[in-house]
Amino acid sequence: MSPYEEVILEHWRNPRNKGRLDAPDVDVVEANPLCGDVVRLQLRVRDGVVEDVRFDGRGCAISQAAASLLTDMIKGKPLAELKGMKDEHLLDALGGVIRTRLNCALLPLRALRKGLSSA
Amino acid sequence: MIDVKAVRADFPILERKVNGRPLVYLDSGATSQKPRQVIEAVARFYREHNANVHRGLYQLAAEATDLYEEARAKVARFIGAAPEEIVFTHGTTEALNLAAYSLGELLVGEGDEVVVTAMEHHANLIPWQQLARRKGARLVPVGVTPEGELDLGELAEAISDRTKVVAAVHVSNVLGTINPVPEIAELAHKVGAVVVVDAAQSVPHLPVSVRELGADLLAFSGHKMLGPTGIGVLWGRKELLEKLPPFLTGGEMIREVWLDRATWNDVPYKFEAGTPPVAQAVGLGAAVDYLSSLGMEEVRRHDLELTARTLEGLLERDYVTVYGPTEPEARGGVVAFNLRGIHPHDVATLLDQEGIAIRAGHHCAQPLHRLLGIPASCRVSFYVYNTPEEVDTFLSALDRVWEALG
Numbered sequence A: 001m002s003p004y005e006e007v008i009l010e011h012w013r014n015p016r017n018k019g020r021l022d023a024p025d026v027d028v029v030e031a032n033p034l035c036g037d038v039v040r041l042q043l044r045v046r047d048g049v050v051e052d053v054r055f056d057g058r059g060c061a062i063s064q065a066a067a068s069l070l071t072d073m074i075k076g077k078p079l080a081e082l083k084g085m086k087d088e089h090l091l092d093a094l095g096g097v098i099r100t101r102l103n104c105a106l107l108p109l110r111a112l113r114k115g116l117s118s119a
Numbered sequence B: 001m002i003d004v005k006a007v008r009a010d011f012p013i014l015e016r017k018v019n020g021r022p023l024v025y026l027d028s029g030a031t032s033q034k035p036r037q038v039i040e041a042v043a044r045f046y047r048e049h050n051a052n053v054h055r056g057l058y059q060l061a062a063e064a065t066d067l068y069e070e071a072r073a074k075v076a077r078f079i080g081a082a083p084e085e086i087v088f089t090h091g092t093t094e095a096l097n098l099a100a101y102s103l104g105e106l107l108v109g110e111g112d113e114v115v116v117t118a119m120e121h122h123a124n125l126i127p128w129q130q131l132a133r134r135k136g137a138r139l140v141p142v143g144v145t146p147e148g149e150l151d152l153g154e155l156a157e158a159i160s161d162r163t164k165v166v167a168a169v170h171v172s173n174v175l176g177t178i179n180p181v182p183e184i185a186e187l188a189h190k191v192g193a194v195v196v197v198d199a200a201q202s203v204p205h206l207p208v209s210v211r212e213l214g215a216d217l218l219a220f221s222g223h224k225m226l227g228p229t230g231i232g233v234l235w236g237r238k239e240l241l242e243k244l245p246p247f248l249t250g251g252e253m254i255r256e257v258w259l260d261r262a263t264w265n266d267v268p269y270k271f272e273a274g275t276p277p278v279a280q281a282v283g284l285g286a287a288v289d290y291l292s293s294l295g296m297e298e299v300r301r302h303d304l305e306l307t308a309r310t311l312e313g314l315l316e317r318d319y320v321t322v323y324g325p326t327e328p329e330a331r332g333g334v335v336a337f338n339l340r341g342i343h344p345h346d347v348a349t350l351l352d353q354e355g356i357a358i359r360a361g362h363h364c365a366q367p368l369h370r371l372l373g374i375p376a377s378c379r380v381s382f383y384v385y386n387t388p389e390e391v392d393t394f395l396s397a398l399d400r401v402w403e404a405l406g
């Protein structure tokens, strides 16, 4: 069953950085109310760099796998670089996402952008 | 018995491949596929008879008008009604908005109550919410039992002297539950309330006689019963339709117009403002002919066979939760379910890879999903062209989804 590239299945089964941070500097929740997908993203920032990150949430395999992968991608990165992060970065890293499910895949990225705009 | 092989040969879309596999279409509850008889009736109308109705004095206009009225008569016969009781709308949604608006103007005031059920499609809920807001009336929701049936005890308590309207779905598009409309109507009529039935999932699938149901207004859509999109029906008792004020206004629905006022046309034309969906009505007439030639008793039997097979297969898989009655006889041809811990959208996307089309989401029934404690569900729904083999294909594909994501 191909729209679920190995990356997605792998992150769905073994999510990275799942859980909560104590006293995070950024703490955002973003949801797709229509399907009930929820992603919470927490960052600890030191000297403009993402020192640590956690996500939590529920929903479809694509949204949760994308959230897990995103945490891996942003850890150790400067905020300035993350602000320029494009949809394609995440979608490509996921191995491509079927057209009907782009919204699910991009949910964690929307959470990140929301968090960065208030950080 | 329906000769499914012959039926399938009438539906050109079933020859299609999806993702390299033969299409297994299990979403007829959302919209049905169309037989060539319907496709050709619509095309023939445009090719040979197209004109506006009820206005031209020339041959084509007379032909178009005859075909439009012939479609009305066919639909009337199909549900045991008189032609002047059939109002053509653009679909169930418009028909229910008409019912809510016009009934509201006729008989709902401040402090009055409208009774609805917790299993309504948004189309039979939001128009009543809006009416209650507009008139200062109260919306009284009736719950669903753990078995997925309408709580009739709660309904009896909800209905009072203040009740002006009872609005209920005939067959739930999620639970599949067939609601006992005659009993609902009896309770409502005792206090003089009007009964509005959302028959979007019942008229296409069950033999329906409006007199036997005992409702006062009843709505359904052509596109769910082999007909075109853009055509629907509001049936109403003639005496009631005559009393109801119009909903949409403009051309065609009037008798005489002055600059500052107008008088209304007879029913059903009073409710058909503007140019109606003529070709679509003709297509619906052809759809009704098709269903009648199969026989609605047989259509029901066929749905039942597929529903029973599906329920059996789903209930024996311990990773599946089924919503609604477990007895196939208590249901229309609709089965909603979830796979443990897996989002319905993932299920639908993976099944699509095997050419299997199912619905996933809240199916325009958010309050019901809230009641079930789930954000969304998967749903399969059947029609005359589906086969037991397709049910088996679906069930074994479900096992592969569970292996991949469970």
Ligand SMILES: Cc1ncc(COP(=O)(O)O)c(C=O)c1O
Residues within 6 Å of the ligand: B029, B030, B091, B092, B093, B094, B121, B123, B124, B169, B171, B172, B173, B198, B200, B201, B221, B364
């Ligand atoms: C029970 C029920 N009511 C109303 C509707 C709305 O029908 P339509 O979208 O054709 O107006 C549907 C179909 O989605 C339905 O299943």
